[in-house]
Amino acid sequence: MNKLLVVSAVILNLLLVNQISYADPGHGHKREYRDREARSNFQGNEDDDNLQEKRRLREERGLRRLQQHQWQPGYVMPQHYRGNGYKVDYREQNLPKPAQNQQWYKINNDYILIDSDSNNIIKIQGL
Structure with a gap:
């Protein structure tokens, strides 16, 4: 049971x-x-x-x-180039002093002055 x-x-x-x-x-x-x-x-x-x-x-x-890009004043610089790696010191490169809110960049053997607010190209200076 x-x-x-x-x-x-x-x-x-x-x-x-x-x-x-x-x-x-x-x-x-x-x-x-x-x-x-x-x-x-x-x-x-x-x-x-x-x-x-x-x-x-x-x-x-x-x-x-981007490397073949022809830079012209008035163009907007592509975002790819806006990093600190492309920024240069104008004194070391004998470039004119940038105004306020402007920065020099070295891209493809050219020095390019950029308006930091709008990222527009202001001036291009070759080597």
């Missing part, structure tokens, strides 16, 4: 646990989502490599285009 009660309790417990696991509708969905995501990550490595290669080629084309 004792064994019968223990066996029936275990069976009842298993049935209840099984029913509870079916009651969670999101559990199986999460596993399916993880599996799908893992498959896409596996395929995504090739896609990431292609995207990185396309991005690198686009940046190289843009850089070549």
